[in-house]
Amino acid sequence: MTTTQERTFSIGEVGEQTGLTAHTLRFYEKERLFPLPIRRDSAGRRVFSTEEVEWLRVCTKLRSSGMPIPAIRRYAELVLEGSGNEQERLALLREHELRVQRQVADLQEALGVIHHKVEIYQRHLAAGTADRLWTNGPEC
Template identity: 55%
Template sequence: MAYTISEVAARTGLSVHALRFYEREGLFAEPINRNASGRRVYSDDDVEWVALCARLRESDMPLEAIRRYAELIREGPGNETTRLALLREHEERIADQIASLSAALSLISYKVRVYEKRLAEGTAAGLWAGSASSD
């Protein structure tokens, strides 16, 4: 299947500008083909790759790391351990972020319960009044 840049934008939720940026930055695993009039023509594999890159960006993988990953893919077989190391490093960063967010969620959930309880009791007026209260 062949797709125009507009079709890929619609399928992936990325803008045409973002797709051009990805190409300029060397984030594609393979060069994007062009038709006889010079317009970009994307394959199913390209669309799948864009979706992967978008997910990596959503998870805060640095552009340089995505670029490096794409370079490794373009180099072909033989560097799989390097690719794995790159992905593991990002996986660890995400796990650390999740742990930090989980701790923040626990604290916020506790505060919500305190406020709900105090509001239900009619004792919310003293919340965070500068004392060492349980809020």
Template identity: 35%
Template sequence: MKYTISQAAEKMGVAASALRYYDKEGLLPFMEKKPAGTRVFSEKDLQRLNMINCMKSSGMPIKDIRKYFDLCREGDRTLSERLEMFLERKEIVRRQIEELDSVMDTIERKIRYYHEAIEAGTEAIHDNGMLADA
């Protein structure tokens, strides 16, 4: 099946401008273009876009995503290098998750604080030096 840029963008949950940017950055080198320059997306392009979205969501810079796809085109001799890229990315994401877990702990603590204060009708029940807006 073939998709227009707006159909592909909707299917991927991104703006059409993001797809144009990915194309401009060389992340979609095999994407078909009609003689007038209209982009046509295939199922394979959508699979690549899924990978791009995953990598971007992990915080990977566009230059590294481009490098990954360049390595893919080079074939099997780059398997170890591609694995290393994902091992590094996994470690970065693991640290991000730890940081977000800490943030979540603080948010949950503040939610308990306010539930207790609302139930008591006052923040005065928390006379432990913890400021309401801290």
């Protein structure tokens, strides 16, 4: 009879897969951002499962999109608690989704302003009148 052993990854391998530094991974663990405690091998080194690496990918996106660490921690706690709190998890994710949608809208608006300025500069540079941009008021 053969036993299949779960594939585990060292902290360095996880860093390569996720782009997170060992320091960040230790910080995430210290901040309790994993639904379960990170296991250790016989030498005491951290080992990560495939599921934990996938969780880190989600966690990284939540973090890079501005979700505060306490909110990610709460989400991880809810996941650890198991079934029965799906509505609370959904509410947490929806709140963050709305925040990210507002950020995207703000960035789109900023991009429109920047694009308009780029067009002005291109037009003036092509016409040889770029030196006037500094004296023409709002068009500069």
